[in-house]
Amino acid sequence: MSSGSPAMKRKSSLSSDTPSKRAPRQIPVSCESCRKKKLKCDRAQPCSSCSTRRIPCSYGDYGPFTGGTATENVAQAAQTSPSGVATAPSRHQQRVMTYQTPEGYHRIGDDPLATAVRLENIMMAHRVPTAVSASVRSQLSQSHVSSPISQQGSTPGSLSTLIHGCSASSQNPTNLPLVSYLPSRSEMLDLFDYYCTHLDYQYHLIIPSRTRQDIYKVYANILNGEICDLGILALLFGITSATLFFRLLSTTTTEIAESASREAAFLAGAALMQGNYMTCPTVPGLQATLIIGHHIPGLTLDPSVCAYFVPGTMASQGKSLKLHIIDCPRSAEERRINGCDATELELKRRLWWDLASYEWLLGFLSGPQEFTYSISPQQMNLRLPLNIEDDDIETGDEKPLSTPTCMSYTLARLQLAHICREIVDRTAPEYLQGYEVSYDRVLELDRMLNEKYAELPDFFRFDQSSRRKYANLYRERPQIAWQSAFIQQGYQARLCRLHRWHFIRGAKDPRYSYSHVVSLQSARKVLELKRIMDEEEPILAINSSFWAVMHHVFMSAVTLLINICFNWDDILAEKQKEEVLEACRMLSRAQQVSSIAREGINAMMGTLRKHWIQQKRPMSDVPGSQPEPTFHVDLQQLTPASSNVEPNSNAQFMQPAEYHVPSSQDALNLQNSGSGELPLEDIFSEMLDDSGNVELDSTGWMELLSELTHSTVPY
Template sequence: MHIPTVRSLMKAAYLRICQGESVPPGQAALLLSVFALGAFFCQNLDNHKIVTSDRDASQLSSFLCKEALDVLDYSHQNASGTIEDVQALILMCYVTYHLDGFSARYRLLLAQASSIARDLRLHRLDANDHLSENAEVRTRELVEREVKRRVFWHIAATDWLQSVISGPQEGTYFIHPQHVNVRLPRDCNDDEICLGENNDLVVEPQPTGMTFFLERVRLSHICREATDILPLETSKLVQIPYEQIILLDKKFQDFFSSLPFFFRIDSESRQKSKLLEIVYTNIGIMRYCITTAAHSRRCRLHQRFLLRQFFNNSYAYSRKACLESARAIIQIHEDPLRKEDSTPRTKAQTGMAVHFIHLALVVMVMDLCINKDIPGEEGRKEEVKATLEILERARDISPILGRSLDSLYEVLRKYNVSLSVTLSADAKEVPELTPDTEIGSLDPLYHVYMQSTQLELHGLGPGTNFDGVSQNSPQFEANLDLITWDNLFSAVDSRPF
């Protein structure tokens, strides 16, 4: 969004309401979506008359979410769509994601935003460079065009970024780069848009309102390339030249090394950015978001090769890269500067961090359980133990997290990995598994171990003698474990806390 424009729109909307006039539905939906997202991240304020707890914030957000969606539905039925409709749908994607997770409603909202953007021909925005000669009109056109570039590239980047995470959309995207004629938004603050079309040359990068946005777009291009190259089926994935995986990884490494210094997590860059963070207080959360987004997708790239080093040492590179990114996710969470930040964090913000930590944890547990008798095993155990204790302290964030942690404890026990983790008061005793244990009584993350569909992949029906097969086929359990771990990672990958 262009913040001055939205503020002006808000003032005009309230003036219309005070005068008993109607507000255009697209504009009303945009304001309601801003309020819904703001309510969800609202921090507890002393003497606040409406929001006194996280529950109040969530309920208020849900109410505003429903109202915004109702207005959007009305707008779709009575108008052809406006840029405000698209902006509102984008914000409602975020609200829905936090309320429902990566749900069908979330994906539908994103598809609607993409469809209206196409109807507005945002993908051909810069096919015609004509601007008015009138200075006042030209200024307005510059702002409008810049906002539309932001809207289009947000939709495109989201489309490509999500093509590499688990879910129905995995392995596909809607927007093809060859069909696009839209320049990237300028790396400038809102009040600098009208100073000219060309970016000024700067000796050293400075954070603007668009710096994070542009890095997100750059990351999305790498994800789109990965989607074009990598097949979804693991059986086909392991048949492509492994050099292609290395080349994709090189793109991720180049991305990290070319980030502006204030977004990097190495100690030298962190020290260098301290002064900037005093002025630009949002650098910390932006650094966290871009780092975890990139490293989690790098983990995703290598995760299906992580355990295959056990059978083929040529995949050692993937194990190293996967663990490296998992550790980076943990490192940025434990960043000492974040610990010094006295700004209170909402439950939602903590939940976002927990999601990425859990992804990193699954990678480390996978490696610890399968790749045994490798130098440094005790150190890896300590890493897993420390990460488990981080999540134990956040167990009350979501019941999903509690169940997932219990499942991981059972996984560790299954592989005879002993860790002395300090459990929180809410932790439940890990269930004892017996041949008579009902599958439905276990958490869905552990359910994957016994799925009949996975057995059928190996030619096994419901009446198959499991013990006989496992004795006659030494590779069976190892192969099933690989599928199991792939599915376990996918389950966590697509389910936020």
């Protein structure tokens, strides 16, 4: 084809007369970070993506797109109406407005940026505490405090709404308007005063004066339309949850108390979730989880928030806050250079030692965590809390241990926890290998327990002479009287548990008679302490029905019951039977007051009756007896099972079993009754009457004692 062909001319003509089909390279309008990450950029300065990640936002040589975003335009339109009056955005505007959650800025709807941010947080958020510096973590934590969460513009509600009409747990906790569920300030202060008087003395997880200031600050922020600290909101809801549970028990039904407490606990979890607590924990947030986890451990919570209140999570968050290395040289040097808040520092020490003592006490109770603990003293560096009143922390005016302070009980409880950890360390190797712990080691640990017991201050003795000596102190500070009872029960219950391996043998073998005697003495002391708690009835009487207290009472009753089976013809058998029946009456009263105690007692009764039938000698083997009819009764009718059983009580033992019922009419009444529960006193009376017909199988009784201690709650 020649160069002058028509086709070539047309092509040449088009090339010269029209522009090229390839468009020139478009000027970038996204920032450099979004271009690299291939994210949608809103072209603001800085863009929302860079703001969320708190990184520099640069457009290179081009500069940002200045036309504005839909979000900015809608937000501006929502702020001012044509008349100059602020107005709310329309429904259409709300769909495109940006709001912030703990996972960053999201758009309501299907936004690629929201998806990218969400996925990045899911994959990487847990690495933030170890991947970034302390200063960046502080900025991240502060960003959650000052973020425009959904509570902005809300006003507090009322306590009656929280008790009767609250349905927060049916909503999404990530965007719940938290402030609208707060009680009024006067109601919150009233709840706080109740907590300080009736509950705080058990663990002392707050410094009242500081928490009171936080309450005033929260309500002042609400009044001024400012954002509230989410950690402090969680703390207030935690205090509300614990207080409502015990306060309402004396005035309403158990169901109402549990429902109100559950709603408040859910709100505390929602505040922690909105504050991204797992990634950026705070001291108030940890206080909130400890308050709920310690005071109402048996409360059934929504699955979306229950993980915040379990011991493993609480210990992990304490480590994230570096509470376990507060007094290491590096931390001490930083405080010397930068200064510190002495009250805050002492509070952190208290919180960590509470976490440690909680684990160590649980390590010497049967259950999944038996003979284990995750907080090792070799892996932490902080001194013990001071024996000091809260108001004297700044001055450092520490008192001797012989002087009672608000921290005396915490220090005494920590001392017992150290012994429990020592017992675990010395007995776990043999026990976990299936070997029997030598009796010499049991006696050595018994000596250690008694030595620590002898070091208790006199005002914690609680014997008759000490009670007379400190009667005025107990009237002025009734909390100390209760602390005395609790610490005494703690020691006596641990002594009884330490000797349980040889208690049965001691009834027959003189070599182990010491264990038999000590177990009976400790069991009787536990019951005596409970009688004192019931008879004196100070302003804290409701606490005598704590499940931790009643667990020890039940174990003491079973110890005395087993002793009667081995010595049914003893001259003091009738008196011993009355001791057991009196313990049954204590348990029955607790069942009336506390649903947690009721369900824990029911679970333990199921275990006891199962073993009783196994140990009971067939009636045909008893001379001169006639065989009585045996009926198959579902244990769930005898002791109704519930998903709300104390989490540390093993529901696996609540299985159908074969029971001997006194008469066919009783069996029919039992099967046809609505509740299906027999009075505890009747059940134990039947067992006591048949105590002479029980086979003395040491192995079976040992299994019973082990299974009954599966209620792993702190004392």
